[in-house]
Amino acid sequence: MFEYDPNPSALIEPTALISPRDDMPRACVLTWFRDAAERAVADTFGRRILQLQWEDGPRPVYEIEHEGRPVALAPMPVGGAPSAAALEELIALGCRSFAACGGAGVLRPLPVGGLVLVTSALRDEGASHHYLPPSRVVDSDVHAVTVLRDTLTDLGVPFSEGRTWTTDGIYRETPERIRRRTEEGCVTVEMEAASVAAVARFRGVRLAQVLYGGDDLTGEVWDERSWQSRHDVRDRLIRIAATAALRLELP
Ligand SMILES: O=P(O)(O)O[C@H]1O[C@H](CO)[C@@H](O)[C@H]1O
Numbered sequence: 001m002f003e004y005d006p007n008p009s010a011l012i013e014p015t016a017l018i019s020p021r022d023d024m025p026r027a028c029v030l031t032w033f034r035d036a037a038e039r040a041v042a043d044t045f046g047r048r049i050l051q052l053q054w055e056d057g058p059r060p061v062y063e064i065e066h067e068g069r070p071v072a073l074a075p076m077p078v079g080g081a082p083s084a085a086a087l088e089e090l091i092a093l094g095c096r097s098f099a100a101c102g103g104a105g106v107l108r109p110l111p112v113g114g115l116v117l118v119t120s121a122l123r124d125e126g127a128s129h130h131y132l133p134p135s136r137v138v139d140s141d142v143h144a145v146t147v148l149r150d151t152l153t154d155l156g157v158p159f160s161e162g163r164t165w166t167t168d169g170i171y172r173e174t175p176e177r178i179r180r181r182t183e184e185g186c187v188t189v190e191m192e193a194a195s196v197a198a199v200a201r202f203r204g205v206r207l208a209q210v211l212y213g214g215d216d217l218t219g220e221v222w223d224e225r226s227w228q229s230r231h232d233v234r235d236r237l238i239r240i241a242a243t244a245a246l247r248l249e250l251p
């Protein structure tokens with residue numbers, strides 16, 4: 001049931017609940033790696049700017065210094081709908097340029113830790129349909145993709161590019177679905193990319209995304225590949241994303 005309503009105004013507007021903050025960096029890293037975010041804060045002597053309050057508990061937003069400049073660092077909740085709401089609040093607080101980093105299952109051969117710059121996301125989730133008219137995919141912001149591509153290239157980091165399958169149904173990645181999504185050009189599967197891309201487009205902010213290859217869904221059986229213990233990849237991705245977020249701020 002996807003009934004798109006183009007009315008830009010809602011009864012609960014984030015800007016009515018949350019005031020912009022003068023001390024909020026405009027550049028922001030979104031990450032689904034809470035562990036790596038906390039390490040980045042400790043390593044850079046960062047600080048907690050505030051805590052957003054939700055029914056399931058507080059959500060901290062940090063500030064770190066990167067390349068001599070402040071960057072907001074937001075650990076994100078898992079799932080498209082919670083991530084869409086969290087991004088809304090960061091935009092209301094004053095962030096404008098976002099670089100997002102997460103992990104994903106791989107649908108094509110890709111080593112654990114291999115990076116994928118997201119060029120589009122297949123909208124097999126709910127949240128994006130509240131922000132954009134019906135379509136099968138949402139393309140990433142072209143300027144943001146260019147900046148992230150240039151950042152990865154300048155840093156000498158190998159990466160590939162492609163479409164990701166964003167699903168609400170992590171436990172319903174059936175062989176038939178995987179086959180069809182692969183045919184549609186998806187190289188990874190995760191749970192938030194289409195949702196945050198849709199919010200960013202709707203609110204007119206810049207957002208680029210990079211994923212690292214995690215578990216493997218290319219075979220007859222699932223291979224978990226211990227992907228969530230790749231602390232080295234996660235730590236490096238946060239730094240790469242911080243550089244990209246800062247560059248997105250440039251005119
Ligand atoms: O590492 P992250 O980005 O969390 O990626 C994936 O892993 C989580 C599910 O285990 C979902 O958030 C999905 O998007």
Ligand SMILES: O=c1cc[nH]c(=O)[nH]1
Nearest residue numbers: 104105170189190191
């Ligand atoms: O959504 C997800 C995330 C990681 N791995 C998967 O298989 N699915």
